[in-house]
Amino acid sequence: MSAPPSASAAPAAPAPAHRRLMFWVALLYFSEGLPLGVFYDLFPVNLRQAGVGPAEIGLLSLLGLAWTVKFLWAPLVDAWRGHRVWIAGANLGMAAVLAALAAQPEVLGQGATWPWVLLAAFTFLSATNDIATDGYTIELLRKDQFGVANGLRIGFYRVGMLAAGGLLVVAGWAGTTGQPNWSAAYLMGAALMVGNAVLLLMAPAQPPRPPRDAGASRREWATLREQPLWLVALALVLSGLLWPVLGPVAKAVGWSAVQAVSSTWWFKGAVPVGLMFAGAGLMVTAARGRNAHALADGPVFGAWVELLARPGMLAVLLFILLFKLGDAAMGFMVKPFWVDAGFTPAQIGLVSVNVGLGLSIAGGLAGGWYVDRAGIFKGLWVLGLAQALSNLGYAVAAWYVPHTEPGQAIPLAHQAAVYGASALESFTGGLGTGAFMAFLMGITSKARATTEYAILSSIFAFSRAVAGWAGGLGVEQMGYAAFFFLTFWLSFPAYGLLPAVRRMLDRADAR
Secondary structure, three states, X not given: OOOOOOOOOOOOOOOOHHHOHHHHHHHHHHHHHHHHHHHHHHHHHHHHHOXXXXXXXXXXXXXXXXXXXXXXXXXXXXHHOOHHHHHHHHHHHHHHHHHHHHHOHHHHHOOOOHHHHHHHHHHHHHHHHHHHHHHHHXXXXXXXXXXXXXXXXXXXXXXXXXXXXXXXXXXXXXOEOOEOOHHHHHHHHHHHHHHHXXXXXOOOOOOOOOOOOOXXXXXXXXXXXXXXXXXXXXXXXXXXXXXXXXXXXXHHHOOHHHHHHOOOHHHHHHHHHHHXXXXXXXXXXXXXXXXXXXXXXXXXXXXXXHHHOOOOHHHHHHHHHHOOHHHHHHHHHHHHHHHHOOOOHHHHHHHHHHHHHHHHHHHHHHHHHHHHHHOHHHHHHHHHHHHHHHHHHHHHHHHHOOOOOOOOOXXXXXXXXXXXXXXXXXXXXXXXXXXXXXXXXXXXXXXHHHHHHHHHHHHHHHHHXXXXXXXXXXXXXXXXXXXXXXXXXXXXXXXXXXXXXXXXXHHHHHO
């Protein structure tokens, strides 16, 4: 029998960084944020410099619908497992797209079709990367780690987006005679993604789970033929999600009848929201139907059944739509307010982007720390209230700071008011986002984490898009100060649904 260790024995050395779970969380979400930054920062600037018109560049946003409907192929990722391989494969695929663009960056302005096919492939691969990353992270973490993990997640996701902005700097530095070198930027982006792929293959192994029935898929589709209500409901949900495509497509192909109504409030807001709620209502009805259990083990609709059959789930889905409504409605109007207040792009970039990045990371980490200690439920309402207060900060700034023409000097008091509002918004936005993500992770079943989280995050993405559109109308009709004040109150309808949220979290804890 071996002797007990000596009291003077040195303690075990801490695990090196590459073995620590939070290191991998940070790297995973840097890997997730980088492609989104490339899509929203690098591609549009390259297209415009290549002579592509603003209307055509606007169509680029339609390719971003891949992030909204990613729940359609999330069951495939979930069923085939090996999420590290999916993540690495998606990164390598995106690297290949960037390498192809690096070979002929000028082709983006020549009207060819194949570069747009590459951009579509890029968004599909990025959405697949998101699916695998979110599912893998939820399976890997314990519930008491969600808070800190989400703080890192928010911070390094933004670092990834900032790195994409750095590629614009690379293009400028590597260029000659005032012309950016897009090949250098794309090659640097491809190298980053290859590095991500190689490193993430060394991440901890995915927790095992019992194998699924090989015949579940066949039985699922046989059951769907007997219960077509599911397909009708899914068609309504997809119609709501894809409805924003109609306006830009109508403009591109000259559908005058659709163009005439595409800017009305009911076309852009009421119709897609109505379709989404009609589809969700039908799904809840179907999930609680007499024969819904026959779909419970299916690879596609099993996650829908498991989610929607839970008591109080419709109220929870409404909470997901509403919790960040005020934040999302104001968020799209913040940068236009800065411009109308007379700030230059350099000032906006220095404070709103760079300083805001650090404050968002700090807010995410502080929010994560609080959620781990106070719990997800308390974190939601306390940090959600802090998130709402930032809207009041911008309302005060918009009331105090007058409209200023570009090039005019801005008094220091006005600068301080806007900078203070920006700092408050960046920090408290990180607080609320950390709590909200912990909530989504907390109600997701680990057995179907990949598909369920993709469904819930798609619902949130839809509400963010609708709120952003409404923000533009609100500012036009009310002005910045009154609209920002209104968005403060838009943060509170979700609080009426907190009892349903508490019950859902309690049931999740009991599982």
